[in-house]
Amino acid sequence: MSDAPEWLKHAKKHMNLTPYLAGIGGEIVEVGTPAIARVPYSDKLVGDPETGVVHGGVITGLLDHTSGLAVMVKLREPMPIATLDLRIDYMRPAKPHQDIFAECVCVRVTHEVAFVRGTAHQGDANDPIALCTGAFMIIRGGVHGIPVTPA
Amino acid sequence: MSDYRTGNPAKLIEAIPYCRHLGITASVKDGSLLLTMPFVQRLIGNPVLPALHGGVIGSLLETAAIAQVIFETRGEKLPKPVDITVDYLRSGRALDSYARARIARQGRRVVNVHAEMWQEDESKPVAALRGHLLIAAS
Numbered sequence: 001m002s003d004a005p006e007w008l009k010h011a012k013k014h015m016n017l018t019p020y021l022a023g024i025g026g027e028i029v030e031v032g033t034p035a036i037a038r039v040p041y042s043d044k045l046v047g048d049p050e051t052g053v054v055h056g057g058v059i060t061g062l063l064d065h066t067s068g069l070a071v072m073v074k075l076r077e078p079m080p081i082a083t084l085d086l087r088i089d090y091m092r093p094a095k096p097h098q099d100i101f102a103e104c105v106c107v108r109v110t111h112e113v114a115f116v117r118g119t120a121h122q123g124d125a126n127d128p129i130a131l132c133t134g135a136f137m138i139i140r141g142g143v144h145g146i147p148v149t150p151a
Numbered sequence: 152m153s154d155y156r157t158g159n160p161a162k163l164i165e166a167i168p169y170c171r172h173l174g175i176t177a178s179v180k181d182g183s184l185l186l187t188m189p190f191v192q193r194l195i196g197n198p199v200l201p202a203l204h205g206g207v208i209g210s211l212l213e214t215a216a217i218a219q220v221i222f223e224t225r226g227e228k229l230p231k232p233v234d235i236t237v238d239y240l241r242s243g244r245a246l247d248s249y250a251r252a253r254i255a256r257q258g259r260r261v262v263n264v265h266a267e268m269w270q271e272d273e274s275k276p277v278a279a280l281r282g283h284l285l286i287a288a289s
Contacts, residue, residue, distance in 0.1 A: 020204035023172070023193035046168040048229050055169035056232045057213050061206020065196075068205075083205040087236040 004031055007078045012069075021065055024058060028069060034103040034118075035070040037062055041097045052096035056130075059100065059120050060088050063132040066102035067116040071136050074106040074114065080139040081114070087133045094129045098122045104132070112138055160184055160218040163229075170214055173207060177218050184222045186215045186250040195245070203243030203277075208268060211250050212237060212280035216264040219252035220284055228287045230262065235282035243277045246270045252280075262286055 004012075012031045015021070021028075021037075024045060030036035039045070039062050047055025064086055071081050094100055103125060104118035113135055120130040164170045164177040164186070175188045188194070188211050196204025213235055220230045252266035266280040 018204065019193045019195040019198065020207055044168050044172045047170075049166050049168065050229075055167065055210065055214075056235070057173075057206065057210025058169060060209035060213065060235070060237070061204060064205040064209065082242070083237075083239045085236060085238045086205065086209065087234065088209075088232075089234045090232050093231070 008072060011072055011078060015065065015069055018065070020061060024061065026062060026065070028066075029101070031069060031073060033070070033073060034105045035066050035073055037066040037069070037102050039100050041099065046096075051093070053093045054096070054100065056088070056090060059090070059094065059102075059130050060086065062100060062102040063088060063104065063118050063120055063130065064134070066104040067106075067118055067132065067134045068136065070104035070106040070116050070118070071109070071114040071138070074109045075138070082137045082139065084113070084135040084137050089131045091128050091130055094120075095122055100129065101125075109138070111140070114138055160222045163221055164214065164218055167214075169210070173210060175211060175214055179222075183251065184215075184219055186211060186218060188248045188250075190245050190247050200242065201245045203245070203248070205237075205239060208239065208243050208248075208278045209235070209237045209280070211248060212252075212266045212268055212278060213282070215250035215252040215266040215268070216280060216282055216284060219254060219264060219266070220262050220286060223254055224257070224262075224286060226286055230284035230286045233261065233283040233285055235280055238279045239277075240279060241275065241277045243268075244270060248277070249273070260285060
């Protein structure tokens with residue numbers, strides 16, 4: 001992160017302050033390849049009151065956020081981006097009372113579209129909770145400002 | 152055994168902490184299930200536009216899919232998502248959101264569900280979901 005351009009450091013700060021991410025208690029861990037974000041377990045994230053398993057939407061949200069960040073890492077200047085689509089494969093339920101991490105890599109940026117692959121896990125990336133595949137629109141010449149996903 | 156296993160989607164959604172966090176509620180009108188998510192600041196992903204977070208939109212759609220399966224199958228157990236794909240069609244604005252789902256195909260163990268979310272106009276969806284959910288064998 002220390003050699004990241006100024007605008008990207010700025011973007012990290014703003015991505016951390018995103019109301020949704022702040023509301024679920026999440027934070028950005030790494031602005032790089034991969035981009036990493038973390039959300040600690042908390043009762044308000046539960047999707048199944050019987051088991052205490054976190055709602056799939058939390059994992060979708062964290063992967064979407066981290067995917068957007070991974071795209072920004074590959075951009076040379078700040079540009080608004082928008083999620084086109086996101087596919088999530090749920091490998092197994094998240095274990096209650098453990099942090100969830102999302103690790104995403106932007107594998108290719110074209111003039112208009114960026115492609116991302118990501119993993120959600122609980123400390124061991126080789127034992128994923130979920131995998132994601134996403135495509136993002138890059139809005140060149142769009143309104144400048146902090147490029148926060150989704151535009 | 153908690154009392155959320157009622158086959159009643161409104162009660163079920165109410166009992167899910169993450170749905171309460173997002174403010175999602177379910178109601179049945181004319182025999183069909185409607186999910187509502189009133190706008191609140193903590194749903195924002197882009198404060199500049201402002202726009203709803205993509206994860207919030209995905210969460211609402213996934214919840215709509217789960218609730219529809221419970222509603223139609225009168226399931227006692229929450230279905231488990233296997234995979235979902237969300238297409239983002241328009242920016243989610245700082246407005247109240249709604250979602251509806253339908254079962255495209257119900258097998259013995261797996262259900263294929265389609266869901267849509269909109270804001271002011273149901274004919275202009277903000278996002279659409281397709282997904283598979285696992286249900287307990289009947």
